[in-house]
Amino acid sequence: MSENAKLPPMPTGSFAERAVAWSKKNLFDGWFNTILTLGSIAFLLWLIPPIVEWAIVNATLSPTIEGCAEVTGACWGFVNANLRLILFGTYPFDEQWRPLLAMIVLMGIICGSLGAVKYPGLRKAIIPMWLIGVPVISILMWGGVFGLTYVQNSYWGGLPLTLILSSIGVIFAFPFGLLLALGRQSHMPAIKTVSVVYIEVIRGVPLITVLFMASVMFPLFLPDGVTIDKLLRAQIGIILFTAAYLAEVFRGGLQAVPRGQFEAGDSLALSYWQSMRLIILPQALRLVIPPTVNSFISMFKDTTLVVIIGLFDFLGTVKLALRSDPAWTKYYVEGYAFAAAIFFLICFSMAKYSAYLEKELRKGERR
Amino acid sequence: MKIQTILAAGAMTVAAVAAQNAQAGAVLDGIKAKGFVQCGVNTGLPGFSAANAEGKWEGIDVDVCRATAAALLGDANAVQYTPLTAAQRFTALQSGEIDILSRNTTATTTRDAKLGLTFVGINYYDGQGFLIPKALGVSSATELDGATVCVEPGTTTELNLADYFRAKGMSFEPVVIENINEATAAFFSGRCDVYTTDASGLASIRTQMAENPADYVILPEIISKEPLGPVVAQGDEQWSDVVRWAFTAMIEAEEYGVTMENVDDMKANSTNPGIQRLLGVTPGMGEALGLDEAWAYNIVKQVGNYGESYEKNVTAKLGLERGLNALWTDGGLQYAWPIR
Numbered sequence: 001m002s003e004n005a006k007l008p009p010m011p012t013g014s015f016a017e018r019a020v021a022w023s024k025k026n027l028f029d030g031w032f033n034t035i036l037t038l039g040s041i042a043f044l045l046w047l048i049p050p051i052v053e054w055a056i057v058n059a060t061l062s063p064t065i066e067g068c069a070e071v072t073g074a075c076w077g078f079v080n081a082n083l084r085l086i087l088f089g090t091y092p093f094d095e096q097w098r099p100l101l102a103m104i105v106l107m108g109i110i111c112g113s114l115g116a117v118k119y120p121g122l123r124k125a126i127i128p129m130w131l132i133g134v135p136v137i138s139i140l141m142w143g144g145v146f147g148l149t150y151v152q153n154s155y156w157g158g159l160p161l162t163l164i165l166s167s168i169g170v171i172f173a174f175p176f177g178l179l180l181a182l183g184r185q186s187h188m189p190a191i192k193t194v195s196v197v198y199i200e201v202i203r204g205v206p207l208i209t210v211l212f213m214a215s216v217m218f219p220l221f222l223p224d225g226v227t228i229d230k231l232l233r234a235q236i237g238i239i240l241f242t243a244a245y246l247a248e249v250f251r252g253g254l255q256a257v258p259r260g261q262f263e264a265g266d267s268l269a270l271s272y273w274q275s276m277r278l279i280i281l282p283q284a285l286r287l288v289i290p291p292t293v294n295s296f297i298s299m300f301k302d303t304t305l306v307v308i309i310g311l312f313d314f315l316g317t318v319k320l321a322l323r324s325d326p327a328w329t330k331y332y333v334e335g336y337a338f339a340a341a342i343f344f345l346i347c348f349s350m351a352k353y354s355a356y357l358e359k360e361l362r363k364g365e366r367r
Numbered sequence: 368m369k370i371q372t373i374l375a376a377g378a379m380t381v382a383a384v385a386a387q388n389a390q391a392g393a394v395l396d397g398i399k400a401k402g403f404v405q406c407g408v409n410t411g412l413p414g415f416s417a418a419n420a421e422g423k424w425e426g427i428d429v430d431v432c433r434a435t436a437a438a439l440l441g442d443a444n445a446v447q448y449t450p451l452t453a454a455q456r457f458t459a460l461q462s463g464e465i466d467i468l469s470r471n472t473t474a475t476t477t478r479d480a481k482l483g484l485t486f487v488g489i490n491y492y493d494g495q496g497f498l499i500p501k502a503l504g505v506s507s508a509t510e511l512d513g514a515t516v517c518v519e520p521g522t523t524t525e526l527n528l529a530d531y532f533r534a535k536g537m538s539f540e541p542v543v544i545e546n547i548n549e550a551t552a553a554f555f556s557g558r559c560d561v562y563t564t565d566a567s568g569l570a571s572i573r574t575q576m577a578e579n580p581a582d583y584v585i586l587p588e589i590i591s592k593e594p595l596g597p598v599v600a601q602g603d604e605q606w607s608d609v610v611r612w613a614f615t616a617m618i619e620a621e622e623y624g625v626t627m628e629n630v631d632d633m634k635a636n637s638t639n640p641g642i643q644r645l646l647g648v649t650p651g652m653g654e655a656l657g658l659d660e661a662w663a664y665n666i667v668k669q670v671g672n673y674g675e676s677y678e679k680n681v682t683a684k685l686g687l688e689r690g691l692n693a694l695w696t697d698g699g700l701q702y703a704w705p706i707r
Binding site: 092152220222230308316320327329 | 574
């Protein structure tokens with residue numbers, strides 16, 4: 001039997017006829033599905049119009065409190081009036097082109113690195129890009145050289161801070177997590193014990209505790225006059241935390257690679273690292289793309305917890321803006337909705353990229 | 368005898384070293400060397416310390432830091448801010464991450480004595496009160512028996528509330544909500560009869576969050592004392608003196624009626640010996656503190672006097688009158704130690 005014989009006959013007739021046929025098959029197929037369809041339509045009709053009315057029809061962009069008081073819908077004017085505060089936090093106003101530029105550079109490097117899957121020519125450029133890009137970003141953000149005024153990192157905030165915390169988090173947590181996963185699989189008892197204890201201890205406490213310890217307890221144990229930067233402490237906390245979770249994700253991948261693959265490496269007389277790099281890891285990592293991206297997305301959102309140690313990530317600057325003038329405080333729904341939209345946009349892009357990556361790397365398996 | 372002598376000598380050495388450390392002015396020298404004051408502020412409390420739309424820190428707590436910088440370095444803008452949460456604030460001060468903590472911090476015995484801190488003054492007298500809807504028909508907190516009370520957890524507010532009701536032999540049902548927006552929303556939607564927090568907070572919530580502020584009243588009872596003020600770490604008395612007198616100068620300037628506007632005129636023309644001493648026309652005060660003689664002039668010129676700072680921040684942002692924070696001559700508690 002040929003493949004085509006299984007396909008349903010191509011619908012014929014006018015557009016209206018085809019539409020009726022399609023909905024009969026997909027929407028009104030039996031009484032149960034008909035009820036579900038009608039119920040869903042009723043639910044959407046109940047849900048969507050008030051939201052649209054609030055968010056668009058009755059809303060205003062007017063960046064004044066008076067303008068907002070006049071409308072019954074959303075006051076996007078709050079976001080409009082405080083956009084720079086929300087985007088860049090307390091970074092000096094006249095210097096805000098620097099975090100903007102740093103953010104663009106960072107996004108450029110990230111896109112360049114991710115694009116290497118599609119354009120293999122970029123692969124060689126990834127490491128140089130980061131080696132040049134990170135100092136450029138640091139110089140832009142901190143300044144102090146090339147005539148740029150020095151800006152303490154207690155002034156960093158908003159979207160650049162969120163992006164820096166999460167991308168640096170990914171870059172360091174990934175290899176660290178990989179080493180931990182390999183350590184946990186190791187035959188050497190010392191390495192294995194250390195890895196297991198580390199992973200279990202870190203996984204056993206909430207991130208908020210790690211950040212809190214790093215920020216409140218840790219400085220007390222340092223000698224007098226020695227302080228380690230608050231941002232650095234938070235960044236290290238995030239890396240240590242994410243690495244423990246990634247380690248377990250990678251371990252899952254390593255366990256899914258058939259025994260024979262390890263033996264194949266041994267029989268080719270490859271060293272441990274060679275067989276890992278050439279045989280095991282490419283397969284293991286490909287298997288765990290969805291949970292890895294899942295970890296990244298959750299880490300990206302977890303960076304919002306730095307607000308409890310007085311750093312203003314993107315969500316923190318929204319709160320900062322809400323408190324900039326008590327008159328804005330009542331428009332917190334608009335502020336949080338805006339933050340949610342930006343977070344969704346970024347997380348959704350990550351999810352989409354992960355789906356693309358899976359498809360791209362499975363080409364070899366497709367029949 | 369011998370042991371006693373040794374012990375005594377040892378104790379004296381320790382005391383001497385401690386005194387030397389104190390006089391050495393490590394914090395003060397550090398500030399002069401780096402050229403700015405590192406100031407710990409609230410992460411966002413309108414009127415006290417909050418970032419404006421340009422991301423600049425503003426508020427009466429911020430102004431204390433600015434005044435200190437103006438006195439010590441001659442420039443009120445020579446301040447770097449570290450936003451801190453309530454849990455972090457003392458660690459930041461003890462570890463030297465910040466030079467001064469000006470973050471609506473209540474002065475208490477344990478904080479002053481046990482944590483190695485020095486409260487240098489009180490820049491805002493606050494106290495906990497109750498906000499109720501008029502419709503409740505209650506005119507005194509003593510009539511609140513059995514009320515449901517919205518309160519934020521983990522604060523002295525929660526403890527004061529329990530203390531007050533227990534002392535009065537009344538019962539209440541707490542509705543504990545972590546986030547201030549949600550807590551106030553719960554109150555205004557009728558989820559609880561009473562909302563309690565510091566009086567400054569109640570006033571701003573009433574004016575800014577209520578649909579119709581006239582429908583709500585703040586009860587006359589204030590159930591706790593919350594003297595809020597700037598704090599420094601113990602060990603550098605020279606530095607704590609600078610902060611104390613920089614803040615005092617703001618109040619004294621108000622007492623003399625010296626403002627940002629008329630300070631130049633006052634400096635040139637005033638014949639009042641007190642003003643002449645304050646503004647350095649009669650030298651001596653700056654020298655005593657190890658500061659430039661124009662220290663107080665710089666404060667008033669660049670930051671303003673206490674009343675101006677209050678007006679610009681607390682009254683404008685929160686709609687709060689001076690109340691307890693009026694000068695003593697107007698029936699308030701703000702009373703400057705004489706600068707002489």
